Amino acid sequence: MAWDYAELSKMAKANGGPEKLVDLLINSGKRKMFPWLGVAAAVGVATTVVVQKAYKYLSDKKAESNTEMELAKQELIQGIKDYDATHAEVHSDIMNIxxxxxxxxxxxDLLLLADEQEDMIDKYLERGEMFVxxxxxxxxxxxITQEGDGVYELKNIAVLPDYQRKGYGKSLIEFxxxxxxxxxxxxVGTGDVPSALTFYKKCGFTESHRIKNFFIDNYDHxxxxxxxxxxxxxxxxxxR
Incomplete structure (x- = not known):
């Protein structure tokens, strides 16, 4: 099972570390879980959903056998630790979105880093919501644009060249x-290049479909x- 370790990591930091978080998940009943979720309320509804899924996952394993539960527990703990080890905080205390x-x-200039033809940007910029x-x-x-009920599209995301691979793009997506x-x-649509595909997959995206010759048919160069x-x-x- 793939976990959103970014959200679990936030909860772990708010509750004394990965081991403490997993112990809370195991020992808390559904109704008792919500008060301590409030400790990290600032991380948003997404975290609540992830933690509820983790609680159910651990509860199911515990019902099957103590051995299964212990393996599931260690999987979550190690996953959080691995995430933290590869996502060291690089931002200042005054970072804001x-x-x-x-x-x-x-x-x-920033927009053109991700979509290098201005008339293509014009097609979504005004109807989209922009964050810096x-x-x-x-x-x-x-x-980001809304494309339907509960469906959004990330139309443009760019980080200044000197600040790439420092976690800023992932911070925007988590936001x-x-x-x-x-x-x-x-x-989100992107070019068929390993660096872009790897980035989005690390953020929790999976490949959906392709549009053949999109960049040839829609760009003038x-x-x-x-x-x-x-x-x-x-x-x-x-x-979600």
């Missing part, structure tokens, strides 16, 4: 997961990423 409602084109990540200056941005509590499915020409659009999805 804020919504941009006016003059979105002020951030066109400020950590001693703007480091990243994203644009969206927590903020859009009505979102049951989030989709050849586009390249990691030295590879982009041809097909690969869509990935995240489901």
């Amino acid at each position: 804020r919504k941009i409602t006016d003059n979105k084109k002020e951030y066109i 990540l400020d950590d001693n200056g703007i480091k990243a941005e994203c644009v 969206l997961f927590s903020s859009y509590t009505d979102c049951n499915t989030m989709i 050849p586009m390249f990423e990691d030295g590879k020409q982009l041809v097909d659009m690969v869509y990935l999805k995240w489901e």
Whole structure:
């Protein structure tokens, strides 16, 4: 079973570490669980859902056998520790993410890092909601649109080149997961390159479908990423 270790890690930090969190899950009844969830209420509804699933998973294992429960417990503990080891905090204490409602084109240089044709950006920028990540200056941005009931699409996400691979992009995506509590499915389209696909998969997305020749048919110039020409659009999805 794949776990959202980002959310479990937040709860572990708020409750004394992975071992303490898992012990709380095992020893707490459903009604008793909600008070200590409030300790980390700031992390949002997404965490509540993840922890409830983890509680049910451990309860089911315990019902089957103590050995199964112990294996499940150690899986969760180790998974949280592995996540923490590979996601060291790199941000300052004053990092914040804020919504941009006016003059979105002020951030066109950032937007063009992810979508390098301005008229393509124009198709979604005004109807989308835009957020920027400020950590001693703007480091990243994203644009998200609602495509249906409970369905959102991440249209644009970019991090300044000097600040990539420092966790800013993942922080924006985790912010969206927590903020859009009505979102049951989030989709994102990207080029067929390993670096982009690996990033989204680490954020919890799985491959959904492809649109053949998207970049050739919709852009007025050849586009390249990691030295590879982009041809097909690969869509990935995240489901709550």
